[in-house]
Amino acid sequence: MLEVAEEATRAGDFNLAAEIYSSQLAELQQPDRGLCLRKADSLTRTGRITEALDSYCAAASLGKLRPEELPVLVDTIARTLREKEPGIPGTSSGDGDCGEDDALDLFSCRLCSCLLHEPTTVECGHTFCRVCLEDDSVRECAHCKQALSKRDGLPNGRRLDVVLSGLLDKLFATESKARKFWIEGEVLWKNRDLPEALEKYNAAVDLAPSSGSLLCQRAELHMEMRSFSQAVQDGSSLCRMKPLWTKAHCVNATALKGAGRPDEALHEYLVCVALKPDWTTAKLEAQKVLSEVFSSIFENEVPLPPLQGGAATHLIKPPALLSTLRPLTLRPASFSQDSDFSPPLDESSSRLSYASPGISAVEECSTKSLAGVLASLPAPPGGLKRKHSGDGPLGVFNPPSKLLRPGAESHGRSSSAFGGRTFPAELLDSGDMECSLCMRLFYEPVATPCGHTFCLKCLERCLDHNSNCPLCKENLSEYLATRGYSKTLLMEEVLQRYLGDELAERKKIHEEEMKELSNLNQEVPIFVCTMAFPTITCPLHVFEPRYRLMIRRSMETGTKQFGMCIADELKGFADYGCMLEVRDVKFFPDGRSVVDTIGVSRFKVLSHGQRDGYHTAKIDYLEDKKVEGEGLVELLKLHNAVYEQANNWFTSLKDNMKSQILSHFGHLPSKDSDPQASPSGPAWCWWLLAVLPLENRAQLTILAMTSLKDRLIAIRRVLIFVTRKRSR
Template sequence: MDAGIQNHTEHYAHGLSNPSIAGLCAEMLGVADEACSAGDFELAVEIYSSLLAELQHTDRGLCLRKADALTRGGRVSEALDSYRIAANIQPLRPDELQVLVDVMSLTIRVKEQSDLKNSNLGNGCFESDELDEEKNLNLFSCRLCKCLLSEPTTLVCGHTFCKRCLEEDVVKECKSCCVKTTTLLKKFNVEGLRVNVIVSGLIDKWFHSESHARRCWLEGESLWKEDDLSSAIEKFNKADGIEPFICRLLARRAELHMEMKNFGQAIQDGDTICRLRPLWPKIVEWDRVEPARFPAHYIKATAFRSIGQSEDALREYLYCVALKADWITVKLDAQKILSDMFTSVFVNDGLDTSQQPLLAGSIPRVKPSSLLSSLHSPLSRDGDKAGSSKESSCSKFQDGSSTFFNRTENNVNSHGISCVSLALKRKWTEDPNDFQMPNKQHKRDEASSSKSLPTLSEERPVPLKLLDSADFECSLCMRLYYEPVTTPCGHTFCLKCLERCLDHNPNCPLCKENLCEYLATRAYNKTFLMEEVLQLYLSDELTERRKVHEEEIKELSNLNQEVPIFVCTMAFPTIPCPLHVFEPRYRLMIRRSMETGTKQFGMCIADELKGFADYGCMLEVRDVKFFPDGRSVVDTKGVARFKVVSHGQRDGYHTAKIEYLEDKKVEGDDLTELLKLHDSVYDQATGWFTSLKDDMKNQIISHFGQLPGKDLDPQANPNGPAWCWWLLAVLPLENRAQLTILAMNTLKDRLVAIHRVLIFVTRKRSR
């Protein structure tokens, strides 16, 4: 049951004017009220009728209670008799007609559902047209104003909107993931954003006519704000002439006509919108701060009311409530008109006592003119007989050969009228006569009315003859965009291409605008619109482009065939190796190691002849911290030793084909000798480290950590015990000497070398 109707069922506002009723029949009234609350309106009507029949003088409050019960029970035509009786006693107040308005509008909604089911368009699914509109938005529609993008501007989050929409305060109310609050807008620096060059060009190329109309429309909006209404309406008319049947354009023009007191023209535009979008409950505001966006039915209702056409105004108000049940202001307007109609017709005018027969059948929609004619039907002044049975005198709702308010028990269950969701995309089945203007001078010209109206689900197709893959080539790699990103200056590039350019220079590759702030935030989000267009219209080309990219990534992730080499310092297995990366080639190298998922690269010392040494250590990235200027600090740790098989280069940095090194294991007497040597050298290393000064020990510990413990099985790790590499890293040796020990493939040789080094440094310090 509708919330408003249920509220009236439980809480009556109609007082009893006859005190004797409350005193003598309080128990019966309580039963009737409970019956209404339980949805048994037939019982309530019988009780109210019985009480009225016992009275010598009709009680106004009791008549209103009976009228409400009849209305909720679907017997609206009979209910009008009771309302008229109450109106004769005292003019009806608007609030006393809330139930009547609720039921009339709800009946419209029920009829819409029935029409949709009968036309097989609904498939049993009814949603709001507003949600359906969101689903049917074209790729090139702004999610804020729902119109074709004008001066499309891409935020750093990757979403694209009209520049005008982003500049207006109305975006504060946007539910999009990226423009919720003013704080976020400041973060996006909307004022500094430029038009997306690629998207703007595509829109002008593919939708030239609509784009031209949109520009004229926006010029009209600007003139409107400057109060140049005559020039504004010219721009609106020009836009409509270029691209007719744009609902939002017609809605804005209708509002402008209302402001200019051109009510007939406003009704015409509203009429066209109703044909195009019959279930359009709301026009989303986009160009003004005040919430002045109304459905076409409301525009028509206001215009009809302004020129004194109360019947037509009531009809449109009822449509509004049917589309948007919680629109309180419109409900009150409808109640006010009904109140005035009852007052003017049944209080001030003479009443015709002739009765009209109830015609069979029904019409698609409520006809306010029929309602008005019904109010002129006879009114029984005998309160004890009025409405005492289903066959009693009642008003008739005529419309030619059919009626609207026939008995609506099909739409009523035992607990009242059930709520029905609004239907989607139904065909307009209204009789054309319902859309005649109140004055001949406002009739639509025949040429305009003969145009075919587009459907709600009509797409904005891209002309295939204008589709050219060359429009989607990155200006840096000259290939199809892959993961396109748009800079704040409005230029679009492949993500990888842009990153490589920013490694060398923090300026846009095309316009040279400084992108330091963009680089600092590293907000490289893909442009969703471009991604969708590529997938939709260039899917084959995009598939080929993706294959090329995946092959490149696969090649980069092969840590044997082409390993990236960082030429810098000595690195050892298990030992931390922090790096400060500032060269463009190494920025690219580190980024690729992260993108491939390997998070590894080789570290070698320089070699004057070959470029880098023949032996090195693989490093694994544990963490990367980026700085606003593009520099980074990379936290790495040694993983494994390798031997260089061949040297190479890729995109400016060194690469190598490698073979991993492992210590040769020994057994028997050789293993016994190795264990003795291992323990001896470890004790020697511990003694040397203990003999160091405290400040030196603290420096070593802060950088490399504590001396690792002695391994029970020194051959368990293919690279040997961790303490050996820790000691080799802290001993005062030149890189070449360290490299020699790193390249050894037996633990015995490495222990002997370390033993000699310890003897050397101990003697040197003692001197």
Template sequence: MEVRSVPSSNSLPLDLPGISSEMLGVAEEAFRAGNFELAAEIYGSQLDELPHPERSLHVRRGDALALAGKIADALNAYTKAAMLGRLHPEELGVLVESIALNIREKELKLPCFRRKDDHGPINEAYQAPGDFLLAVRRTELHLAMKNFKQALIDADNMCRKHLLWPKARSMKAQALSGLGRTEEAMKEFLYCVAINPEWSSMKTEAQKIMCDVFFPAFENVQASLKPVFLNSTNSPSSVKDVSFAGCSEDSLFRLTKASSLESDLFQMKDFLDNAQNTPGNILSCLPSTGLKRKHASNSEEPHSVEITAKFLKKDTETLCEQVITGTKIREIHMVLVDAADFECSLCMRLFYEPVATPCGHTFCLKCLERCLDHNPHCPLCKENLSQYLASRAYKKTHLTEELITRYLPEDLTERKKLHDEEIQELSNLNKDVPIFVCTMAFPTIPCPLHVFEPRYRLMIRRSMETGTKQFGMCIADELKGFADYGCMLRVRDVKFFPDGRSVVDTVGLSRFKVLSHGQRDGYHTANIEYLEDKKVEGQEYEELLALHNSVYDQALVWFTYLKDNLKAQILSHFGQMPSKESELQANSSGPAWCWWMLAVLPLENKAQLTILAMTSLKDRLLAIRRVLMFVTRKRPR
């Protein structure tokens, strides 16, 4: 790792009005000790306390930020200094050295140069067939005659053949500068400084171009704009207040490792719209130095900020293409791929349907959903994910899926097999059936549920994912946990609240008897067998039909004479009373009106459970008739 030395710089006067000399002394000491972030923070805090901005403090803060690797923030500081007085090339020496160091560390150390055994084929493939010194002389003559276009062609050819030759780079930079392509010339001069840090003439040229291109327009800023911009030091800024044509925040994040891009530079919307050569346009020449992956999304922004790195990206791709042309493309050896790098930190298994949170962490979709059932925070960094949960916009990380598919096919096959086995097990409607312990449910009768407990959120979600959309409903039992009889429910619709709660619209299907009790992931399960009414024939059927008609008429009379408010409540919750059925034994659970009547009659849950467990329609009709007679006698006259 290269050690960065502290460049010589003029010290700040400690007697500035409104500034704490003690704090400035601490900042200068931190600067000399190499703690540039602390120095920049102190300079920034002192600027916030000043009634009027101080140019020298902005320059000094820019130097500290540049040495800390925060190029974008450094540009902001230099910009504010330029607003107070024109910057001189010698004041940008620290910025040039920092950019060159980043280029030297990041861009020039291509992977193809790291293996010694690759040097031979590369050198053979790119050995110049002629005397390149003649090409150098010809290029110098073209530059002297101001034939910059031909000089650029020759210099570019030399750069392609001799990638890291600073002489070729310097001539290319001079040709570009002569053609007026200052942004590209800026990039080439920075490459020269990166290749040879001691080349002072190239460093000076880079400083001159940077000063001319970054800050020429600030002297022409309207007076009405200056106070707003200069006073923005004491007020928080937002990227939302500025528009760069054809730009996005994401590309800006890729250019620098600055911890925050909310700077005063981006509040100058009117000014930047009129200035063609701005720091934003030149940031495309800067190398990426690795920013923490954290993106802020705001759909209400009228314009997005985008600063592309097209020049540097194109040049880097060209270098890589030149080096590997004529050689075999290297493949990643399977022995270098570790499945542990693709493990979910929650289930400790290979990622399956990986999704990324806004804070940049990746989990299996099912694992993340289960965590958010309990707490709306990231399981790793504890960042609040309430908005992410409310939108339920889980985005798969396709790159992770592709990497696993390509490099870990066997592990992925095993993971899919395990997942399919779990889904098949959860789809079984006889064994380990999920049980919702809550209230009485009856066949054909609607049963709306408010689901808020994490275990039942998981249960409902699994019933939807497996495709069965079914689960059992039982009442509670103090000894066993839940009753021995219940009713299967089918999910018709689910509506989610922003906090993860949901309202589930279900309807009863069939009755069951519990054979054994169990648990899975916090909720109850049971092995069950389904109940069916015993069918009768002949004389028994005729008697059953007569009883059925009699009880139905009795029930209809009872409901008709109910008070209007009670009747309205029943109709709003359970709907209209079902009509008589032509075939009594067509449904294994019997006529629907019997279950509707059982649901609306004023009975305790234990009495309802006893009738639910009956497999004889005759017994069920007799029980309903006894209840009707009882409630009719108790009705006030």
């Protein structure tokens, strides 16, 4: 029959299993502890809690119940509570992961879940509390998982973000002060100065009485100081404020257990399991406390009454056991999932409300809990007595607190649309978010390792001239070398959310500037250096600040082009030049760069100008005039002849000269079948012009020609001249 009962259990027919175990027990002269436990587990699974408690008590009377013998009872009570409490959301898994479920807002640190204190922006652009980053276990960004350096290359370690720090102190003055006391308390606690640490925590709680994490830590500090009654007060307040936070109930349970109130501790552990069914630690603790509750019933041995009539004996359950299980419910409170510093609850409210989407209001706790499920249980008869703790019956602690009246609204600019903290609109203005270099609203804000914030373009321009911070003169050479100009994402988000109109105007100005810079006819940037030709590569070593800016702008606008002209003593640069296109840029640690460019097209300068230190020009592009008929036949004949002449000249050069030319300019391009296909003519002409020993002015004259015939004639004359000169 026992095998049948086990098979019924495996098949899920727990009623049959319970009947079999009952019949087996009825046939015994003395109760069997193992059968009592099996029967109790089967009855528990069927929901017959009253009868199950009979069997558990019978087993307990025969030998102390061990925690590992009570998982079914704990799971069933927790599941019943979960099913009967409409406020409990979907189950979550995790062994011992009891992090606060509050939604983090814009100003929260993702490492400690609290308001940013001494905010520090790391290499990737995300911001955290400085003290959180100093933890040796933090090795990567909590947002993007990028590896973090521990000192950011500075001798004094990480620096706080000056602008963000001032902004947070201004917008959340009280909370910032509370956070300061809180962190000071943590440091004192770590140094084992517990009384001083408690003073700091008390000061922080006075300023921020609704911070769940703060209250939780103070409760843990009370427990370490063996002040369990104070820990219970904090734990009860915490559960009332955040009834869906598993850690709140866990801390309260630990405090109650330390205070010698196991029945109430059991209540809290069961709520933990109801909220997080897979939390193994909470389950084990609930089983341990439940084991102690059963054991306390039989501290004074009482002989069992004889079995009668073949029926299972209903052992006497003390009122305290049912009273422990009846009130299993979440404490009256708001189920709001707001931030740590959400307003305290109105204690006069007797209903449970849920701020989470999709969760309806809950009626009075006594009607929507396991107490309602157990309400039909028969009143237990008098009999065995259980030792009670000296702390009195189960009660809910209601400490005084600063209340926010129901329906009261904040008249400040609210961030509730995004979730999280609120602040008065007048506290934030565009003046708080201005770049100290351009005196305009931050655009693409970047925080330096020394903690100062600038517009990205402003900072780059400053570093073109000097590798020190424009404000504190901290050496930023390593920062410049890595070019890790990641935008401060928190700053960008603040600008977008709270200064959207001002940011849109700032963006409009920037886009207009970029549009103006990208016009490659009206204001073309001019690099005054050497001769450049279409299709010919032109590597450049850029070290002057003005040209650093010019190259960077050509990349930012997307044109990747600028003009190259030779110098002119009177005008600044020549009237003709060649457009270059950037193919690659390699930066050196000191800001210098090598720019790989290639010639694109020729142009004529219409007017000269300047912008931010470098030359500009209004230009007109040059194209060769095409010929047809007899002119084309003559052009082709000339083209072929000059090409052969050029090839013969190059072939006749000494090997060392050939090697130098080949290393710089490559091989002579092949002859074009249609020399008029390109607006600038055949590529081999420009290759030859680049390698021939001509002065810049002579090269410039040929570059300016718009007749391919004239250019070929000029090249032929040069080839004749250099050939004769060499033969001499």
